[in-house]
Amino acid sequence: ETGVTQSPTHLIKTRGQQVTLRCSSQSGHNTVSWYQQALGQGPQFIFQYYREEENGRGNFPPRFSGLQFPNYSSELNVNALELDDSALYLCASSDQGKETQYFGPGTRLLVL
């Protein structure tokens, strides 16, 4: 059973650019959640996808968008990057209706 993987591990962008982060869910999991974690803070929920549809969203602007594919992998897209978007972006997979989430190692994004 493979765990949750994310790519890339690190990324540097400049303000105004766009970025796409990728996540492969754990085998057998149909739900993917994305989180943003600033330094010294707990993870902040961005949104969740279940069977290719958005299934809940946190307090993030529309420039944060996502996709889930038929194989349950997922992408997080951020447009018009701002300096405050610099953070660790975490992906977690789970089975819908189960409370346990399995997190990937994260993507460290730096916006200059």
Next chain:
Amino acid sequence: LAKTTQPISMDSYEGQEVNITCSHNNIATNDYITWYQQFPSQGPRFIIQGYKTKVTNEVASLFIPADRKSSTLSLPRVSLSDTAVYYCLVGMVDRDDKIIFGKGTRLHILP
């Protein structure tokens, strides 16, 4: 999801038992209690989950009183490698539900 309150930080020594308590006064009937551990620059790792009374696994124990308004994560005989941030979550990963991590408890194990 029910809001949770945990101590911001704790210190302990190697070989000691560490108990971290989480308050969740607004827990709902169907809510489970889940604890995660996070090391720097890594994703959180599931430790333990419970609904009531006591749950034990190879890593930790979770104690939940009858009113379920709090829970205590117990780590037996901690080592330096247990230095991490510990998060308590309450609720269901469900449709239209926000998943809320607090700031967690920074546990520092001293030699």
